[in-house]
Amino acid sequence: MNIDYNQLNHTVLGSGPMGYLISSLLSKKLDEVSLWIPDAKVVEDLQRSRTVKILKNQSRIPDNVNIVSDLAEYERNSWVFHIAVPSRFLEETVRNLIDLLTPDQDYIFSIFTKGLLSHKSRRLTGVYSFSDFVSKLLLDKKIKNSAVCVVNGPSLLQEMLEEQNTFLNVGCKDTKTAEFIADIYKNSYIQTSTTTEIESMEMAGVLKNPIAIACGIVSALPNCGSNLQGELIQTGFQEMLQFARAMHLSTESFYGRSGLSDLITTAVSRKSRNRNYGRKMVGQLMVGPENLSILEKIEVWVRPEEFIEREVSKWSDTVEGAFALGNILELANEKNIQLPLYQVLFDVLSRKSPPQAIESLLTGAKSDFSIEKMVGVKKKGMDYAAGNDFKNVLENRILKQVQSSPGFMTRIKKQSTSIVATIEKRVQRLSRKKSQDEVTHFSKELHRWVNFQNSNRESEIVKLRELIDFYVNEIADHYKPSVRESLIKVIAPFRFFSGGLKYGSVSPHLGGEIDQIKKLSKKYNILYAPTHRSHLDSVELAYGLNKLQLPIPRYAAGSNLMTTPFWEWMLKSLGAYSVDRERTRNSLYLECLTIYSTVLLESGIPSLVYPEGTRSRTGGIVSIKTGILKTAVDAFRNTGSEIIVVPVALSYETVPEDAQFCGENEKLGMQDFLSRRSNVYMDFCEPIPISEHMGNDDPTITIGYEIQKGWANYHRILPNQLLCKILMENEMAIHLSTLNDLIEEFISHNPGNYLTEDPELIVRQGLKSIRKRKIVQIENDFVQAIRPDLITYYGTMVPANDTSGF
Structure with missing residues (x-):
């Protein structure tokens, strides 16, 4: 072999994300690069727009990348073929390509695709790896001046797009060719190494992907945290080594960049496509049992590998671990190799076993779990219950919490002096404003605090209960579905006329994960977490949820909006519970408020919170107050019933309060809100099961992160x-x-x-x-x-x- 490296042209084969990325990387070092995509229509569109989306990122295809759809382009000249086609298309693509090549030219095949040959191809060729398959076809074609390389290592696509540190290992039997390819890929953030152990490093790259899927699955199960995932990676790595030894492969590469390093990266990173597929699969099963057709049920038992491949094909990203799994087990069976973890994963992906079967394998505990038993479902028939229906439960729960928390009663007693003084000032201020209803209300609160302040040990529990009773009555909603329905119908015509009689005038434009949220809401309790942009937010949500027939939530409303008996009745009938922001230092009141919202969620009543805490004055996303999410976490811990957090992105063309947020002292009336409202978009983001985050030290932090990420991804840019x-x-x-x-x-x-x-x-x-x-x-x-x-x-x-x- 005497390849002339200076005369080689470069092309990338593959229309997937990795193909676009490799062509972009090569274009920075080479004068011209070719990108082959099989679909002529896609090529035509790309030649015109020169832009492509990679993992939701809009990227421009460099001008020196020549996009083609015909393999005949490669009949002439010498080429380096950078192979990045999905594994299921590699055999056909390479066969068709090598048929066109001429024996008197030089060729290098650099393979990024990870997988094994199909059973038919293994039988016909006598080999099982992609590199050996390409080498055999080149030999049959009598092409002598050629070399085959394999490229892998810790190289997550998203991190490469972000130009984060990346590590590639190039395997080739010819050292000079390996170094040539490694030098082409190396840049300021990509480090490269070479090895002649091509068979070992290629197999390590194939075997680690299914373990990443298994890691994603267990990470979405209750009670399965980092400890179990660490055990899973260790178990999987041992099976990888066992496979290598049985196939007479060197295990050195398994301990290096192509093996252990890449395995850990792919198994634990949130950016891993294989791991994310495992998590997504569990999430979809939580929506409800799959209704498989008779043919699908037969397929599961007769051709399970085809069922898995069909299910994975629905996924937007390439998940090579799922496509390789059947071939790995088939090859293992041929060689009499026992791979328990891979087999259990295969059974889970083919729906023969529930996801908990992986947990059972690792812990040794027998499990009769089904998907239905993963987490508790919500209590039925509670969607229309009112908060004041739980009055006795709430009072007893709050009193028990105060008595059982060390030092809590003492702290309340110490606070009583300052609280009494604060209420007295408040009553005086309201008297000057002649707000008689409020004066009467806070005078009652003052009277109770004075009684508690002066109580002795024998009577303080009775006086404390009187205070708790006062706060529960003040906070609790009196939800009446008929009032809400009537109000929605009364206001709808005004919204329609003020909006110019256009579509979207009454209800916001709806989008996002609607079907998934509808299915989840039938089984699990929902906590809506919308962005906060306007006083209209709750109105828009009411109309949007009503139109979709989704569960109507309870939500917090400032007590300043309930200053008259009528408005208190109206808002509480709509499902609002009262929050007094002037009592931020009143620990008893805050405890009553926290337990109230927790009990609602525990009872299966949907709720709504604004994690930003207040309306955004800048227009952008405000830092999340994670404490708001604590009630949902506590409710899950107390009951074991799943709570699905649903981030909602509200996108306004015009926010009625925009001038106020920019510093103008502008007062707005109802007519202003109606006339300024234009197009509003309400998009449901990817749902977040609370159970997925309970293994973290502080679940509210990771849940908050996911909420904010969802808002950014689903917000409509108008x-x-x-x-x-x-x-x-x-x-x-x-x-x-x-x-x-x-x-x-x-x-x-x-x-x-x-x-x-x-x-x-x-x-x-x-x-x-x-x-x-x-x-x-x-x-x-x-x-x-x-x-x-x-x-x-x-x-x-x-x-x-x-x-x-x-």
Whole structure:
């Protein structure tokens, strides 16, 4: 073999994310790179747009990447083929390609794809690995000047996109070729190494992926934390070594970059596609038992590997571990190798066993669990119960908590002096305002605190119960479904007329994971966690949930909104419970409030919280107050019944309070809210089961992280927001002729959930909105800001797609 490395052309085979990424990496070192994609229509679109989405990131295909769809392009010249096609397409693609090659040219095959040959190909060729398969086809074609390499190592696609440290190992029997390929891939953040143990390092790369799927599965099960996952990785690694020894492979690569290093990375990282598939599969099973057809049930028992492959094909990302699993076990059976973990995983993926079977294998404990028994389901028939129905339960629970917590009673007694003084000042202030109803209310509270303050040991429990009774009565909702239904119908025509009789005037535009949330809500309790942008949020949620017939939640409302008997009756009938923000230092009141919201969730009553705590004054996502989520965690711990947190992204074209948030002393009436409201979008983010996070030291932190990530991913980026963002980045003035190019450039570099990516439509709709709000003017074909503060407010609504503020 005498390959002329200087005469080699480079092409990447594969239309998946890794194919796009490799072609982009090579384009920075080479004058020209070819990218082969089998679909001619996709090629035509890419040649025109030069942009592609990789893991929700919008990326531009470099100009020196030539996109083609015909393998005949490679009949001439010498080539390096960088293979990144999905494993199930590799055999056919390589066969068709090598048929076209000429024996007098030089060729290198660099294989990124991880997998094993199908049973048929193993029988026909006598080999089982992709590298041996390619080598045999080259030999049959009598192509002598050729080499085959395999590339793997800790190289998560998302981290490579983010240019984080990456490590690749290049295996090739020819050292010079391995070093040549390693040098091509090496850059400022990619470190490379080489080995001649190609068979061992290739098999290590194949075997680790199923273990990552198993790790994802157990990470989504209750009571399965990092300890169990560590045991799973150890068990899986031992089976990998056992397989290697039985196949007479060197185990040195298994302990290095291609083996142990890549295994740990893939098994524990949230960015791992194989791990995420395992978690997603459990999440889908939690929605409810799968209704398999008769043919599917037969397929599970007769051809389970085909059932697994079909299920995995529905997944948006390539999950090579699932495609390789059947071939691994088939080869192991042929060689008489026992792989218990791989076999149990196969049974779980083919629905012969529940996910807990993996846990049972590792712990030795027998399990009769089914998916239905993974976590408790919600109590039936409680959706319409009112908070005051639990009055006695609440009072007893609060009193027990105070008595059983060391030092709590003493702390309340010590606080009583300052609390009495605070209430006295409040009563005096309300007397001056002539708020007689409030004066009467807080005078009753004052009387109870004075009695408690003066009580002795024999009477303090009685006086404490009187205080608890007062607070529970004040807090508890009086939910009446008929009142809510009537109010929704009464207000609907006003919203419709004020919205210009257009679609979306009454209910917000709905999107996101609606079907999944509907299924989950039938079995599990729901905690809605929306973004907080306006006083309209609760109204929009009410109309959206009502339209979808999703469970209506209880929610907190400021006591300042319940200053008259009518408004208190109205809001509590709608499902609001009262929160007095002036009592932040009253530990007894805060305990009553916490236990109230916890008991609602324990009872199967859906709830709503705003994790940001207050409306965003900037337009962007506000740092989450994780303490708000503690009641959901406590409710799960107390009952074992699953609670599904549903982040909701509310996206406003116009927020009625926008001027207030920009510092103007503007008072808004009901008519202002109705007239300023324009398009509102309500998107349900990926649901978050509380049970998945109970293994963490502080579940509220990781749940908060997932909520904020969901908001950023599902928030609709509206045309007016995008135009404001671009104005912010261009000193508040843009010439109309440059707008389209600026929009295209922004979208290509900033992934997001855009309402539309059509520049002309964005300009037309966006300008209409911001001109109507009178925050820009157009003079001499220049779009200029009139209200820079409002431009900044709406521009900040474009998510940064990170959680740095959390």
